[in-house]
Amino acid sequence: xxxxxxxxxxxxxxxxxxxxxxxxxxxxxxxxxxxxxxxxxxxxxxxxxxxxxxxxxxxxxxxxxxxxxxxxxxxxxxxxxxxxxxxxxxxxxxxxxxxxxxxxxxxxxxxxxxxxxxxxxxxxxxxxxxxxxxxxxxxxxxxxxxxxxxxxxxxxxxxxxxxxxxxxxxxxxxxxxxxxxxxxxxxxxxxxxxxxxxxxxxxxxxxxxxxxxxxxxxxxxxxxxxxxxxxxxxxxxxxxxxxxxxxxxxxxxxxxxxxxxxxxxxxxxxxxxxxxxxxxxxxxxxxxxxxxxxxxxxxxxxxxxxxxxxxxxxxxxxxxxxxxxxxxxxxxxxxxxxxxxxxxxxxxxxxxxxxxxxxxxxxxxxxxxxxxxxxxxxxxxxxxxxxxxxxxxxxxxxxxxx
Numbered sequence: 001x002x003x004x005x006x007x008x009x010x011x012x013x014x015x016x017x018x019x020x021x022x023x024x025x026x027x028x029x030x031x032x033x034x035x036x037x038x039x040x041x042x043x044x045x046x047x048x049x050x051x052x053x054x055x056x057x058x059x060x061x062x063x064x065x066x067x068x069x070x071x072x073x074x075x076x077x078x079x080x081x082x083x084x085x086x087x088x089x090x091x092x093x094x095x096x097x098x099x100x101x102x103x104x105x106x107x108x109x110x111x112x113x114x115x116x117x118x119x120x121x122x123x124x125x126x127x128x129x130x131x132x133x134x135x136x137x138x139x140x141x142x143x144x145x146x147x148x149x150x151x152x153x154x155x156x157x158x159x160x161x162x163x164x165x166x167x168x169x170x171x172x173x174x175x176x177x178x179x180x181x182x183x184x185x186x187x188x189x190x191x192x193x194x195x196x197x198x199x200x201x202x203x204x205x206x207x208x209x210x211x212x213x214x215x216x217x218x219x220x221x222x223x224x225x226x227x228x229x230x231x232x233x234x235x236x237x238x239x240x241x242x243x244x245x246x247x248x249x250x251x252x253x254x255x256x257x258x259x260x261x262x263x264x265x266x267x268x269x270x271x272x273x274x275x276x277x278x279x280x281x282x283x284x285x286x287x288x289x290x291x292x293x294x295x296x297x298x299x300x301x302x303x304x305x306x307x308x309x310x311x312x313x314x315x316x317x318x319x320x321x322x323x324x325x326x327x328x329x330x331x332x333x334x335x336x337x338x339x340x341x342x343x344x345x346x347x348x349x350x351x352x353x354x355x356x357x358x359x360x361x362x363x364x365x366x367x368x369x370x371x372x373x374x375x376x377x378x379x380x381x382x383x384x385x386x387x388x389x390x391x392x393x394x395x396x397x398x399x400x401x402x
Contacts, residue, residue: 186215186216186218190216191214191215191216192216195212195213195214195216195217196212196213196214197210197212198210198211198212216244218242220240220242221240221241221242224240227239227240228240229241229242230242230243230295230296230297231297232293232294232295232296232297233292233293233295234291234292234295241296243296243297243298243299244299245299245300245376246298246299246300246301246369246376247299247300247301247302248300248376248377248378249282249300249302249306249307249308249375249376249377249378250306250378251377251378251379251382252306253282253302253305253306253307253308254282254375254377254378254382254383254385255280255281255282255283255307255308255367255375255385256280256281256282256383256385257278257279257280257281257283257312257365257367257385257386257387258278258279258387259276259277259278259363259365259387259389260277260278260279260347261274261275261276261277262274262276262363262389262391263389264389264390264391265322265389265390265391265392266389266391266392267391267392267393267394268355268356268391268392268393268394269355269393269394269395269396270355270356270357270358270393270394270395271354271355271356271357272355273351273352273353273354273355274351274352274355275349275350275351275352276314276337276349276350276351276352276363277347277348277349278312278314278347278348278349278365278387279346279347279348280312280343280346280347280348280367281346282307282308283307283308283310283312283343283367283375284303284305284307284308284309284310284342285310285311285312285339285341285342285343285348286311286339286340286341286342286343287309287310287311287370288310288311288338288340288370288372289370289371289372291338291372294371295371295372296371296372296373297371298370298371300369300371300373300375300376301369301370308369308375309369309370310367310368310369310370310375311338311339311340311368311370312338312339312348312365312366312367312368313336313337313338313339313365313366313367313368314335314336314337314339314350314363314364314365314366315333315335315336315337315363315364315365315366316333316334316335316336316352316356316361316362316363316364316391317332317333317334317361317362317364318332318333318334318359318360318361319359319360319361319362319390320360321360322360322390322392324360328362334356334361335352335356337350337352355393356393357393358393358394358395359392359393360390360391360392360393361390361391361392361393362388362389362390362391363388363389363390363391364386364387364388364389365386365387365388366386367385367386
């Protein structure tokens, strides 16, 4: 009975030893399976990133090792597939240990729309270490083979998406516009080449040559050093204004105005308050700047509809009679009012609070941009942008007989 128990124990020990020796074989199969998946994964990454591999291999061998691709029952370890290295374990009938590490990393950024890759990096590293004891030649050997496959980095500037590209472009454009408005350098993109032509290539009777410039007349005021720069002020002795004209109105947006009261050749009682009213179109009214500090100091501007942004003025001048043929003196006027309020239902108004003495008068509008300059339009041939009428201010209103 005792002998039978001993036999059973020996059999179990033998089976255990056999199973322990067979384990590396099974592990080898697992390693092969994992290695196969790694190769497929790496190949997939290479297909996406289109990375060209530049292989480099380093092999360090100690004495007593055999690392020539031989096949033994200890281990079979293959390195990186991308570098084309095949590393089999040492020829050894003793203990065998194989460690295999394969890492593939791919990072790809970029927009399919742009067709550019921002950053692509692919690296593959395989390390095989075989340590053997008690090999056939009785020596102790260690073989380490490291195969480093491609490590390629390509960098090019591009947007990661169309939205970020648009945002970046918008931000860049805004920044450029801001810089241009504070720069003391004339941008080549705004130079008017036509200013170099004096217009005499098509001569006409009485036509004179225009001044010419290749730099948009930016230093024109230097040609009249006897005059001060306007500098936003109303200088009665005259000045030179360096501000550009600005946005010129399209023919479809030229303003027009017509007095609705008093009527032309109408009669108004002398020294009696009355209200002037005028209809206006294609003008965003009620917009004016400080006339004492910003006079003619900025270019003409328009609104989203293409109409000039500005305001109007009413001026009344005394005439000798309706038959007067001599010119008037613009420095002399009976009434002047800048209409700073916006039009109501397309009509502007101003009160003549004290009325006017008896006589004949001319009533006119002066439509201007925000900085008080006369409105500028696209063509020379156009109707008047302002209105003018004649009014009689009388001492009494005649009775109407029924």
